[in-house]
Each structure stands twice: as structure tokens, then as C-alpha cells.
Amino acid sequence: MRDLHGIIPAVVTPFDAEEQFKPQVFETLLERVYSAGAHGVYVCGQTGEGLLQPVEQRKRVAEAAVSNSPAGRQIIIHTGAYRTADAVELTRHASRIGATAVSSLPPLGAYSFAEIRAYYEALAAAAEVPLLIYYFPEVCPGIASAEQILELTSIPNIVGLKFTDFDLYRLESIKNSGAVLFNGRDEVLVAGLLMGADGGIGTFYNLVPELFVEVYRLAGANEWRRARAVQARINELIRLTLRFPLFPAVKRMLGWSGIDCGACLAPRRRLSAGEEERLREALAVSSFAESGFPGLAVR
Helix, strand or coil: CCCCCEEEEECCCCECCCCCECHHHHHHHHHHHHHCCCCEEEECCCCCCHHHCCHHHHHHHHHHHHHCCCCCCEEEEECCCCCHHHHHHHHHHHHHHCCCEEEECCCCCCCCHHHHHHHHHHHHHHCCCCEEEEECCCCCCCCCCHHHHHHHHCCCCEEEEEECCCCHHHHHHHHCCCCEEEECCHHHHHHHHHCCCCEEEECHHHCCHHHHHHHHHHHHCCCHHHHHHHHHHHHHHHHHHCCCCHHHHHHHHHHHCCCCCCCCCCCCCCCCHHHHHHHHHHHHCCCCCCCCCHHHCCC
16 A cells, blocks of 8 residues: 555646637646645546546646646545446556545435445455545545444455545544545635544535644644644634535636636536626635735635
């Protein structure tokens, strides 16, 4: 198993008006997060709208991430899909092109735990790199307990998980098993690190990667008071953004900063003109108004 750790932005996927991948803009976004010190990227997950993209386009996004990442950075490709066959195909592809690891949400739908386990067994067998499961009970309630998570991480080649939940007691108990664990709730990164997480994967890392890198650095130095202060700044941005549809708002803010990632894929909608104006106003009266963060520069 390669060393999996650190700050891993769940990167946005840029699209044009015809919902086609825009590789040049994607390269700019990767350059942005890497220049801020990110340890890698998480590609085609929920934030990257992977499940809404055709398989062949997802392969192109994965290839672009690998070819445009500096040496030594971790490229984790989300290969989850509605069909196990598609997930297996994407997993094999990611393994071949040089991904550091692959990851997958459980299959979305009313599946039993036995069916979910069989899905992960198929992906683990297809992967030539480590596999991380994705625990997100709010979206995928089919995995409901720490015991089920530990059962999945006992499958050969499954090395850990992305943990997107606020139950930090459960996070600690899973981490104590020896699993690789990435905190998935941006709001509590500092708490997740305190409870043993190896790093974090999240959406707001697209906008202020410097702050997440700083939380990780301060946590590693046991400077928890300062780390909490940086987390408070992050949470100010999260609170103002969550007044609006999350992914369209993040893409709109990236567009204002000069990284035009286009609209989200249908059925997600765009922000209305009124929502855009209110989002601008919220940023203007926040501590980020004169922040100097490229991802929040309203042009």
C-alpha cells in the first residue's frame, strides 16, 4: 500500500455548454490546488459529478488528472457507478493509467449490505491499486455501522475509506483498526485529524485549499488552537455558501475567480440571477472580501 494521507481536494469537473469535459480549465484548476500545497486530488466523486458523466468521459477526466499532476502527488479516482460492470471497467482503467488509488461510493439504491459487499468485492478484485470505500450514510444508508465498515475494509485490497459523517467517535474506532481514513466533512477537518484521520477530502478545498493545507500542517505540529482558528475561517465560508445549492455555488465562485468550470450537469440547476447577486453580497461582507484567495476573487 502506498502512503495515503494529506489534503486531497475533491476537484470540480469543468464542462462546456454541451456538457463536455473542458481539459484546459481542468488543468488550470489542478495547478491552482497544487500550487496551494494540496497532496493530491480526488477525481469524479460527488463534487466532480462522476456519476452523471458517461464512462468514456470519466476516463478522459481521470487521464487528465494523472497527466497533469506533479510527481509524488496522490491521484485518487472515484470509479463508483450505478452498474457494477461500469465500476469495474473504470477501476481497471484507473489502475492502468497510474492512479495512486481508487475509491467508490456504495451502489446508490435500496441494496442490502450483502449486495453492497459483493459490489466492493468485485471492485477490489479488479483494482491493481489500493481501494478506498466511501462511507456517506446521509446519501448511502446501506452501510449503517462501524462493524459493517470494518467488514468491508477486511476485503483484500480495500485499505480504508473516505468518512463523510459527523460521528467522530465512530471515526476514531474505525481508525483504531488500522484503516486509512480521510475525513470527509469539511466543517470538522480539525476534529477529524485530532481523532486520528490521515487527512481530508472535500469540496471547499477547491476554493480555499491554502486554509485546508494550513489546518493539516498545524494539526501535524500539535498546534490545535491555531488549527481551530483556521477551521473557523473555513466554516464561515461554508455557512455562507450553504445558503445556496452547493455545487452550483462552488462552480460560480470558481468562475468569478477566472476558472470557468461551466454549469453543473442536469438535473442540477444553475444559480438564479438573484442567488448569484446574494452570493456576491455575502462574500463582500465576509472576512474573505479582501482575502487574497484566488478561488474567491470576484472579477
